[in-house]
Structures are given as C-alpha cells and as structure tokens.
Amino acid sequence: MCTSQLHGAFGESTSLAFNPIWRIIITTGSTNLFSRLVAMIGATAILFRRWGVNNDTPATGSNPDIPQAKPQGIPTLKMPTAKGWEPGHVPTAAPGLTVNAFATDLIHPRWIHVLPNNDVLVAEALQETGPVKTAFDYAMVSTMKRAAAIGVSANRITLFRDSNGDGVGDIRNVFLDKQRQPFGMASLGDKFYVGNTDGIVVFPYEEGATRITGEGRKLVDFKPGGHWTRSLLPNSDGTKLYAGVGSMTNIADKGMQEEEGRAAIYELDLESGNSRVFASGLRNPVGMAWEPTTQTLWTVVNERDGLGDEVPPDYLTSVQEGGFYGxxxxxWGKTVDDRVPQDAAMVATAIRPDYALGGHTASLGLCWMPAGTLSGFDEDGMVIGQHGSWNRSTLSGYRVVFVPFHDGKPSGPPRDILSDFLAPDEKYSYGRPVGVTIGPDNCLLVADDVGNVIWRVSGAS
Structure with missing residues (x-):
C-alpha cells in the first residue's frame, strides 16, 4: 500500500491511500498516462460519491458516541464542485435573522478582523500549487482546482468601510499586500500584526488608515507548508499574542522530526519578544476565542483522516497551559491510533477535548457571541464556521453553528445560524464558511471562500 498526502487545501489535510494498480501507473512517471489516470480517478470519485449513506449518529456534544475506528485502505472521497452563488441566492439564515452580502468579488476570503473604528479587514489567501511530480499529483491538483481549493493566492488584506451604515462595505482599499498567505490579524494600539504562513509580522498602524505603507518586522518564524493557516488572538491586556500552527501531515506520516514545532498553539510575549508552545497535540487548531467569564482560551481543531465518517470528531476545547491533546x-482523550508509532508516556498525559463537533466538519472559524447579539440566540456561546468535509459518505459541515455556554462550558447542542451552503444532492458547494467575527451594530460577519463573499447576519433581540 502506498500513501500520498496533499495538505491544507480543505481546512484539513488530505490523506489518500491508493491500491497497487494505481501505484504501478503512478510510478511509471509517464506523462502520456495523465489523461487515463485522471479519468480513472474521476470515475472512482463518482463511485465513492454513490457509496451508501452514513448511518452513524453524529458525534457531537460533551459526551459523543464515537464509533469504532475502521482504517480505510481507500478512503471515501466525496468532493463537491465549487459553484458559487447566483444573483439573489444567499445562505439560509435561522428564523428571525437576515443575511446580506457585506463584501463581494474577493479572491478566496478566509479570515476577518474588525478594526477599532469598525473598518473590516479581510485576509485573501489560498493554498498554492506545489510541485507536480507524478500523474497522481496532476490528478489531485485538478480535483482541488475544481473545488476552488488551490490556485494563485492573492496574498493580501483588503479593507472595507460601511460609510453610510447600510450593512454593505461601500469603500474598499487594499490595506496590505505582498504577504505570504496571510490569515490571522490583530490590532493593538499603533501596531498591526499579521499571521503569515511563515511567521508573525508586525507593522506600524494609525487608526483610521486605509492602507499600511510602513515596513513590517518579523517577530516569530513558523515552518510553512502543510496546514498553512496562522490564526492570531491577543489576550485582554494586549501583552501577549496567541497563534495556531497546524501539523505538516495527517498523522506525522513523515516522522515527528518533520512535525517539530507544529500542531500547537504558540504564545508570544510582546514585551520581551519571546515565544513558546502554549499547548500541543492539536492537529490543526485554527479559530481561537476567549470565554470572558473565566478568561479561558478556547479553540476549534480539525482531527485526523482515514478512520471513518465520524472517527474522530473535530472538536471545540478549552486550552490548558502546557496541555497535550493527543x-x-x-x-478524544486516550483512544490510541494504531497507525502511529506509539509513545505511551505522551498518551498517558493526553487531555480529552470538551465538545465534539462531528466528524470531518472542518470547523475553522470561532468567535464568542454574547447573549442577545442575534435574535433568537438568548444565551452566551461560541459561533463556529464549519468549512465542510470532503471525505465522508454523507458530507458534513458547510454551515455556521452556535454552541451555547453556561458557567464557562458548552451547555447544549449546536444550532444553525447559516446553512444551505451545499446543494441538496451534494454535487456542488455554493460556498464554504470559514472565519466568523462579531461586526459593527450587533451583526455577525462570515467569510465564504468559495462564494468569494463576506456575509452579514443581522437581527438583534
């Protein structure tokens, strides 16, 4: 059995095993087999798409029912084609809420940050095409292009200003460009921080400015590649900055040395400039948020592939300083993955996450939403942007959900805020939600990287 990894394109890394006959074709390296192989993979994808319906109970909540792992020789492959939104077509909002396009005509918008003056920044970045060395690489890149998940990255941050208060960003400027896959953003006083795939960069910033012109300074270096997103979150007093850094591969396929410094949340002390791993064993921690009553850091994590539709679930968890999450x-605590060379001492320390979000939902976005921000959502809780699966018999995610909190912990099942990003027959995705944040005037802003739009959800209690 041979395994090829293609990482970071779908919000989680792809681990695709293929049978010996594919191996023979691929190792020939003959370019005249490209079309034949592409046809084979296309036919196989259609076959996979028709494979049954998942009958497992969704693994969600604080005490999920997680099925027994079933390592897949050939994994389920079910990737919808990126279609985008037709004029007048929008996601379905929960009862009592309205949704409109705050900004359009973007290039793969992934993350959102609201500046102190209510200007909205959008990071536009995309997984870039790596070297194509084999026919199989060619086939996979073609599939990812069809899903609008790979291509030329805009590598910029765009500013939108709603000058007349109508819920649409009518003033638009390039705020910062020529970055390296920018993602996370933070503004603290006269400084603006960017989480590029290769590190954290700081720029001089003046409130109200519509463009940054000063030179940036690198504060921390990260290894690029694999899971490429680098989210940022400051603490309450602005003295520290936290950054999410995902793994290089699915299950340390290239060895733990390749994963050194990854699958972790970093803490950067802004006064001293020192950085350290704050928590580890988090395969791909993307969105981060503070639970305000306890001042506890929370994150959403994309778990590993190749063990089944609901195994293991992606999750929402509090993050303990020095904690190891497996x-x-x-x-999900100490459930051993037999595919990985084991370290019993590390397994013994593994912390069980707080709340399961279902298998392969690709939960990426995260923000805290106070009670009453939106009509019908009368509890405090977390909003989660679920980018959506590509590797299940029945697709999951493709929605924005709310998880209520009580006494600093999740307290109920997830509820939809936005849904119907996916066609009913699962052949097409109109959009895929990623970053979420609270915007001006009690609205929720959602980045949609397939629809190339920022959605604005409103309707206050």
Missing part, C-alpha cells in the same frame, strides 16, 4: 498518538 495528536498524533491518540484522539
């Missing part, structure tokens, strides 16, 4: 040795 990857790659185990999942």
């Amino acid at each position: 990857w790659p040795y185990c999942y």
